[in-house]
Amino acid sequence: MDKICVEGGKRLEGQVGISGAKNAALPILASSLLTDGTCRFTNVPNLRDIHSIVQLLESLGAYVEFEDDMVLVNAASLANSEAPYELVRKMRASILVLGPLVARLQHARVSLPGGCAIGARPINLHLKGLASLGAEIELQHGYVEARAKRLRGAEIYFDTVSVTGTENILMAAVLAEGVTVLRNAAREPEVVALANVLNRMGADIQGAGTAVITIRGVDFLKPVEAAIIPDRIEAGTFMVAAALTAGDVTLTGCEREHLGAVCDKLQQAGAQIEQRPGRIRVRREGPLASLDIRTQTYPGFPTDMQAQFMVLMAMANGQSIITETIFENRFIHVSELKRLGADIVVSGENAIIRGQTSLSGAPVMATDLRASASLVLAGLVAEGVTEIHRVYHLDRGYERIEAKLKKLGASIWRAQI
Numbered sequence: 001m002d003k004i005c006v007e008g009g010k011r012l013e014g015q016v017g018i019s020g021a022k023n024a025a026l027p028i029l030a031s032s033l034l035t036d037g038t039c040r041f042t043n044v045p046n047l048r049d050i051h052s053i054v055q056l057l058e059s060l061g062a063y064v065e066f067e068d069d070m071v072l073v074n075a076a077s078l079a080n081s082e083a084p085y086e087l088v089r090k091m092r093a094s095i096l097v098l099g100p101l102v103a104r105l106q107h108a109r110v111s112l113p114g115g116c117a118i119g120a121r122p123i124n125l126h127l128k129g130l131a132s133l134g135a136e137i138e139l140q141h142g143y144v145e146a147r148a149k150r151l152r153g154a155e156i157y158f159d160t161v162s163v164t165g166t167e168n169i170l171m172a173a174v175l176a177e178g179v180t181v182l183r184n185a186a187r188e189p190e191v192v193a194l195a196n197v198l199n200r201m202g203a204d205i206q207g208a209g210t211a212v213i214t215i216r217g218v219d220f221l222k223p224v225e226a227a228i229i230p231d232r233i234e235a236g237t238f239m240v241a242a243a244l245t246a247g248d249v250t251l252t253g254c255e256r257e258h259l260g261a262v263c264d265k266l267q268q269a270g271a272q273i274e275q276r277p278g279r280i281r282v283r284r285e286g287p288l289a290s291l292d293i294r295t296q297t298y299p300g301f302p303t304d305m306q307a308q309f310m311v312l313m314a315m316a317n318g319q320s321i322i323t324e325t326i327f328e329n330r331f332i333h334v335s336e337l338k339r340l341g342a343d344i345v346v347s348g349e350n351a352i353i354r355g356q357t358s359l360s361g362a363p364v365m366a367t368d369l370r371a372s373a374s375l376v377l378a379g380l381v382a383e384g385v386t387e388i389h390r391v392y393h394l395d396r397g398y399e400r401i402e403a404k405l406k407k408l409g410a411s412i413w414r415a416q417i
């Protein structure tokens with residue numbers, strides 16, 4: 001078990017490279033199941049979650065190579081269509097193989113992903129969508145089993161906007177017979193990235209990035225070479241780190257286009273943001289201003305940036321309110337931030353943050369991916385040393401975060417427990 005230690009008080013400055021997006025790579029790697037050729041993906045982040053889905057693809061019988069940031073997948077001879085509990089429990093996004101397996105093999109048996117720290121995270125919309133496409137769905141012994149000789153196009157309405165729900169049904173529909181229309185679809189950049197890769201494989205998808213996506217089924221998809229888009233949440237996390245430490249940091253390998261709401265809130269809080277092709281510069285000279293934030297589906301303020309902004313608001317002048325509308329239990333980081341001295345009160349979906357507290361370092365516990373990022377950020381400005389335990393949460397979604405922060409001037413190191 002590792003812990004990450006951070007000694008607060010260092011101003012961050014310099015350049016940091018942003019890795020490929022975990023939440024784009026996961027569905028795109030799953031989409032390689034839809035073809036019997038060899039797909040080649042670059043700019044793939046080296047993360048626990050990526051290794052998990054690689055392990056799952058191999059257990060299905062695919063041939064996978066993962067070298068540096070390149071992943072090569074050949075799913076010509078799939079041996080089985082089962083995603084076992086011991087793999088799915090490690091990463092709930094494994095559910096993303098369900099749609100492709102039913103489309104390609106007419107059958108899938110996938111362990112139900114339980115809930116997680118941030119919420120129950122049901123998959124009813126994934127199953128409703130597959131059933132609408134004509135799959136027979138059975139839930140037994142903690143597994144979902146889906147069968148269909150050939151999926152048929154349908155009109156599907158998502159009661160709630162679901163990112164992986166949209167992605168799963170998108171991947172099922174591309175080989176279905178006829179036309180599928182998804183309504184109230186997720187508009188996240190990762191959904192658009194998946195649709196772009198599928199279209200380059202020969203799919204016929206229109207409207208990705210809007211709430212209505214139309215898919216005309218095709219009989220066959222060819223392999224593809226594609227680069228994974230930059231990780232907008234990793235970028236947002238480093239932008240907050242720069243603003244938090246009154247630093248001057250330039251992010252490379254990323255675009256502002258997917259960070260509109262985050263840039264808007266950072267500027268309102270007092271940061272200066274400059275944008276050039278492939279890079280974003282974030283500085284802060286003046287005081288941090290408090291502000292209210294409400295998480296929403298894209299292009300609204302992303303829930304995956306909520307915990308990071310809470311740290312920023314804990315250091316701002318005045319009171320802020322953060323409203324979490326996407327997940328029912330995504331304030332777990334609050335109790336750990338309060339141990340560092342933050343003044344936060346949670347009431348239902350709202351967290352009230354009384355700012356301009358000084359934080360003092362202490363041992364804290366990571367509970368989920370973005371909560372652990374917020375604890376590292378808090379450590380950057382807490383007086384003394386903050387020890388973050390259970391950093392495996394962090395390693396799921398941030399590539400070499402301590403090396404990247406250290407290069408920017410942070411006093412941060414990983415230690416064995």
Ligand code: EPZ
Binds near residue numbers: 022023123163303
């Ligand atoms: C994706 O999760 C991301 N994960 C999450 O990132 C992100 O927080 C989330 O989208 C919201 O943006 C990946 O892309 C791998 P949802 P997902 O389905 O698809 C409810 C991170 O930190 N819902 O959009 O699982 C659900 O309970 C992770 O990288 C249903 O009710 O999220 C939630 O309240 C954390 N039924 C809301 O919809 C369903 O069938 C949004 O969930 C599906 C979802």
